[in-house]
Amino acid sequence: MHLDVLDLRNFYYRSALGRSAQSVMREELKILWPNVGSETVVGFGFAAPLLRPFLNEARRVISLMPGPQGVMPWPAGQPNISVLCEETLWPLQTGQVDKLLVLHGLETCENPTALLDECWRVLHPGGKAIFMVPNRSGLWSGSDSTPFGYGRPYSLRQLDAQLRRHKFVPERSVSTLYQPPSHKRLWRKFAGFMEKTGHKVPLLAPGGVLITEVSKQMHAPVGPGSRVTAKRPLRVLEGLGGGVPEPARGRNPAQS
Numbered sequence: 001m002h003l004d005v006l007d008l009r010n011f012y013y014r015s016a017l018g019r020s021a022q023s024v025m026r027e028e029l030k031i032l033w034p035n036v037g038s039e040t041v042v043g044f045g046f047a048a049p050l051l052r053p054f055l056n057e058a059r060r061v062i063s064l065m066p067g068p069q070g071v072m073p074w075p076a077g078q079p080n081i082s083v084l085c086e087e088t089l090w091p092l093q094t095g096q097v098d099k100l101l102v103l104h105g106l107e108t109c110e111n112p113t114a115l116l117d118e119c120w121r122v123l124h125p126g127g128k129a130i131f132m133v134p135n136r137s138g139l140w141s142g143s144d145s146t147p148f149g150y151g152r153p154y155s156l157r158q159l160d161a162q163l164r165r166h167k168f169v170p171e172r173s174v175s176t177l178y179q180p181p182s183h184k185r186l187w188r189k190f191a192g193f194m195e196k197t198g199h200k201v202p203l204l205a206p207g208g209v210l211i212t213e214v215s216k217q218m219h220a221p222v223g224p225g226s227r228v229t230a231k232r233p234l235r236v237l238e239g240l241g242g243g244v245p246e247p248a249r250g251r252n253p254a255q256s
Contacts, residue, residue, distance in 0.1 A: 002108045003147050005070035008046045011147055017183050020191050021146070022049045025132065025209065028176050029053075029101070032130060032213055039098035042122070044090075045105025046147070048074045048082065058099075064090055066105065088114035092122045100129040107133045107151030116166040125218040129168065132211050133159060135175060140208025143181040148208060159212055168214035175207030 011018035029050050041058040043051045048063045052075060055061055063082045065071040071084035085091055087109055100123055109115045119129055134141035134153040141153035154162075160170050178198025179191040198207060 001150060002066060002069040003046075003104070003150055005046070005065060005072050008069070008104065008147055009072055012046075012049045015183060016185075016188050017146065017181065020179065020188065021177055024176055024179075024195055025103075025211075026050045026053065028174060028211055029130065032172070032174075032211070033099060033128070036099055040096060041099040041101070042092070042097045043101045043103065044119075045069070045103045045108075047101045047103040047105075048072075050101060050103065062092075064092075066109075068110075069104075069108075087111070088118050090118055090122055094121050095124045097122045098124050098127050100127065101132070102129065103132045104147055104151075106131055107153065112162070113166075116162070116168075120166055120168070120216060123216045125216055127216050128171070128213060129216070130211060130213050131159065131163070132209055135206055135208055135210045138175075138177070138206045138208035140177055140181045145183065146181045148177075148181070154210060156210055156212075159210060163212065163214050167216070169217050171213045171215055173210065173212045175210055177208035181208060 012022050013019070026049070030053060033054075036054050036058045038059045040060045040062070041051065041054045042062045042064060044064045044066070046065065046069065048065075051061055051063060055075065055078075061081055063074055064085050065082060066087045067084060068087065071082055073080045074082040083091065088111060100119060102119065106112055106115060123129060134148040134151070136153040136155045136158070138153075140146055140148040143149045156173055156175075160173070163170060176195070176199075179194045180187050
């Protein structure tokens, strides 16, 4: 079940809690992907709030928004790069994407298997993808006051297993959003402190969001390969070693 794009926009751009969550997740993304120069970066779901730092770095940035969610023009005040698309049929060529970010896309998709197949298809061999999903054991997945309270939350083991089944190779995982999912001013005041404490001592409380980076690895075929036989082989070397060549015309063999 997808949230409406207007609800997502209001949360991330018009609420203090949403702006704080956006800032925290964006910082984690920049740590994982510090340099995207000359690469194609694509976001799916509602990843636009986290893609802005890449606009001036990447060769191309595209924000894909699924039909059940709806689309909004983005970025504001600049040429639009936001595209409305089918959940499992993206207007991208196979192997076109170097970096793929999925936020509010996997946990709300009605057919996650087909979605992950599409992620695999568009990703370039050796490319990277990051999936951000609600943490099953975190506070955010239990609160419907944020977008992370909708859809299917994951444990790290569940997310890892699902990605491996679709041939992705997990590289690294982190959790974030240790602040409570509350709009109250008191919690907003201590949000930064709680994020720093949560990263240093993660056992005190689970983060609200799991972030997993995976890669697409294409393995070389194993075996002797297939033998190809030409139907009409060329006769270039035919006759070599089959006798003594004739002497040149007009020349006495005894003088050679």
